[in-house]
Amino acid sequence: MRLTLHFGVTPSLFCAEVITGDPANNVTDAIFSKLGAKLHTRRDHPICILKDAIHQYFDSRFGAGVFAQLDDLHPLVSTEQNFDQVLVPPDHVSRSPNDTYYVNAHTVLRCHTSAHQVDTLRSGKRAFLITGDVYRRDAIDATHYPVFHQMEGVRVFAPADWAASGQDGTAFAAAELKSTLEGLARHLFGAETEVRWIDAYFPFTEPSFEMEIFFNGAWMEVLGCGVMQQRILDGALGGNPGEHRAWAFGLGLERLAMVLFGIPDIRLFWTSDERFTRQFKAGTFKPGGAGTKFSSFSKYPPCLKDVSFWMPPGDQFTENNMCEVVRSVAGDLVEEVKLMDKFTSPKTGKTSGCYRIVYRSMERSLTDEEINALQTEVRSRMVSQLSVELR
Numbered sequence: 001m002r003l004t005l006h007f008g009v010t011p012s013l014f015c016a017e018v019i020t021g022d023p024a025n026n027v028t029d030a031i032f033s034k035l036g037a038k039l040h041t042r043r044d045h046p047i048c049i050l051k052d053a054i055h056q057y058f059d060s061r062f063g064a065g066v067f068a069q070l071d072d073l074h075p076l077v078s079t080e081q082n083f084d085q086v087l088v089p090p091d092h093v094s095r096s097p098n099d100t101y102y103v104n105a106h107t108v109l110r111c112h113t114s115a116h117q118v119d120t121l122r123s124g125k126r127a128f129l130i131t132g133d134v135y136r137r138d139a140i141d142a143t144h145y146p147v148f149h150q151m152e153g154v155r156v157f158a159p160a161d162w163a164a165s166g167q168d169g170t171a172f173a174a175a176e177l178k179s180t181l182e183g184l185a186r187h188l189f190g191a192e193t194e195v196r197w198i199d200a201y202f203p204f205t206e207p208s209f210e211m212e213i214f215f216n217g218a219w220m221e222v223l224g225c226g227v228m229q230q231r232i233l234d235g236a237l238g239g240n241p242g243e244h245r246a247w248a249f250g251l252g253l254e255r256l257a258m259v260l261f262g263i264p265d266i267r268l269f270w271t272s273d274e275r276f277t278r279q280f281k282a283g284t285f286k287p288g289g290a291g292t293k294f295s296s297f298s299k300y301p302p303c304l305k306d307v308s309f310w311m312p313p314g315d316q317f318t319e320n321n322m323c324e325v326v327r328s329v330a331g332d333l334v335e336e337v338k339l340m341d342k343f344t345s346p347k348t349g350k351t352s353g354c355y356r357i358v359y360r361s362m363e364r365s366l367t368d369e370e371i372n373a374l375q376t377e378v379r380s381r382m383v384s385q386l387s388v389e390l391r
């Protein structure tokens with residue numbers, strides 16, 4: 001594949017380089033149109049405001065520039081970078097084309113910023129924060145969107161760092177990780193913020209944890225993290241195996257920005273409607289989002305359309321595939337796709353599904369004609385692309 005390189009900037013892409021004729025390709029026009037948007041680098045965008053607030057915390061805790069801040073790494077990566085380098089097993093669900101966007105069998109749109117851990121370590125950095133857009137095929141609702149933003153943090157320790165602590169390297173790294181992230185939670189949500197740790201599993205860390213924050217009366221999962229698998233670190237650093245230790249975390253920015261700033265729908269991050277954009281200004285962040293509370297502009301009425309169908313035999317039909325079809329027809333006019341009913345006929349063995357599609361614009365009222373035209377197109381593409389039989 002050929003990339004067009006411009007000096008000093010991310011290679012720009014031609015559509016034909018991402019939407020290839022390759023049999024493994026499952027990138028749609030709707031997804032292609034998001035590549036290169038880089039919301040996390042637009043100064044006054046809420047995602048960038050949150051990124052800056054996190055950078056500021058790391059600069060003040062560790063000293064300015066101690067953590068390198070990277071936010072221009074290209075979202076197109078190899079399956080090696082996205083999966084193998086971070087020890088994602090060959091049969092892990094995230095490798096499935098139902099979950100990940102493939103350009104071809106060896107190239108994907110990164111599904112997490114962990115795809116850059118190893119290369120960044122190899123480049124010599126020992127503490128860094130990487131922010132980028134990540135891509136996942138998923139369901140459609142107010143908190144899920146096929147593109148979102150993550151920040152990856154990594155810090156490497158040498159034996160001298162933990163010698164005085166009386167702990168082994170792994171225990172030291174885990175404790176330092178937790179105290180760093182608890183400080184981050186207080187920086188973002190306020191000094192009184194309650195945090196709890198849940199044991200978790202990630203292929204690339206051991207031990208692994210999830211951090212939850214008590215906010216607005218509920219526990220909310222904020223990030224995944226852990227002590228980097230020694231095999232990954234040793235492979236990336238070269239030198240004496242087992243000598244260093246490292247921690248890593250990965251944090252989703254949309255979810256945090258939504259609760260901090262009171263943004264009710266994930267599609268709003270992509271709008272250019274001034275009633276949204278003018279409410280956010282760089283440099284206004286305060287703990288708990290107090291400096292940056294979004295006040296909703298009027299909500300337009302939703303329009304509900306149901307579609308019932310027989311699924312083709314086998315596992316050809318998936319909810320993610322259906323959502324992709326709906327999104328490629330209706331774009332950001334679709335708010336939710338939800339399963340209403342599903343049953344298998346005992347006579348024929350065929351499975352029937354009924355899904356409700358909720359159409360709603362965040363910017364204007366939609367007309368009946370326009371919704372009907374979208375729904376007709378969705379139905380016809382479900383037949384041609386998903387091989388369903390409409391009922």
Ligand code: PHE
Pocket residue numbers: 111112113114202204205224225226248249250251
């Ligand atoms: N990559 C993980 C995810 O996307 C998050 C993570 C990063 C977890 C680093 C542990 C360490 O869910």
